[in-house]
Amino acid sequence: MVGVFYGLVLIELILLLFTPSRQQRVSIVFLVMLAIIFAYVPITVSDNWVYNWYYTHPEVPTKFEPVFNQFMQIATKVGxxxxxxxxxxFTIEMSCVAWGLNIFQVDNKRVVLLCYTAIQFFESGVQLRNYLMDTVVFVAIAYLWRDKRFDTMYFVMLVGLAAGIQLAAVFFLLLLPMRQLRTRNAQLWFIGVISVSTLLIAVPVTRHVYVLLVQAIATRLPVIGPKMLQYALRFEPGMIIILDVAMAVVLLLLFWRLEAIFKQADNQQLQSSIRLGQQMALLFYSMVPLYLVAYNFDRILIDGLLVVFAIFAQTLGQLTQRNKWILLAIMGLLVGTYSFATYHYGTKYHNTYAPMIHENTMFPDKTYVMKEGWR
Structure with missing residues (x-):
């Protein structure tokens, strides 16, 4: 199966490079392959074991969010x-991606799916709540981008639904105030405030004040308060912060450049997309202070990259042939570097990518040997 998967990826890449943008459609065969990899992850793998245990023991109370918990209970009762x-x-996730891409009016769906496969997919079959939430939030942000009557309400409602799957969805509500950061100066001021806040949390003297503030707030929030306090007392900045800060800054610079390229273009939708890209980059950067307490806040960036991929896909169709190749090269470099770095950080490769691709229970790779100490 490993050879078939990489062969299909290669075919998709060739079609991406040499097929006109408006003819870029998703291969059904490739989707079926992804579905098999997604569903037949070994039960022994990290979070997959937890989800399987609760799914097969519906009588045991879980700490999962209510929407996901009810969804799981219904599926169990159906048999x-x-x-x-x-x-x-998986079907719901791909349907949400297609839904969002249609709202974004993206013709080149192949490039989005390939980027998604490189960064998000190999965690999605293990971290079920996070990536189901991610695709629902993707639809929500697509409505926010469209910005017609009631679309902001749809955004808030869908983010609320996504928060019922995984609470981290609420961070994407920050896009509402960030829509006011339209000028370069406003965005630079915002980056400055976030940078200073990060330093204040990192410096021991001011960090003590930060902990006291969190304690005061946490006592008034019985549900999420204890978790907030736990993170505040734990100071564990992961090395992944370097990569994520770099990604946020590079994306912001890239969207500033695209804004300059299309400044005179009479294309309001594309300009709205570029502004949304800037706002997504600022959202990613706003998470930096939280990285000082837990590295797994990088999920916000990883989840939000799906929106960035959609914006890049929109932009490709508007560029000259030369600039199209330049943007594809930049996308390939960013996606390839981030994918390699994140999957080889800590135990992530051995807990997600390797089991999903090599130990698939339907088509296992019999030549693959898991090294001792990887689990």
């Missing part, structure tokens, strides 16, 4: 096996 349940999740 779906755990693998069938995951196939339903």
């Amino acid at each position: 779906l096996s755990y693998q069938q349940f995951k196939l339903v999740i």
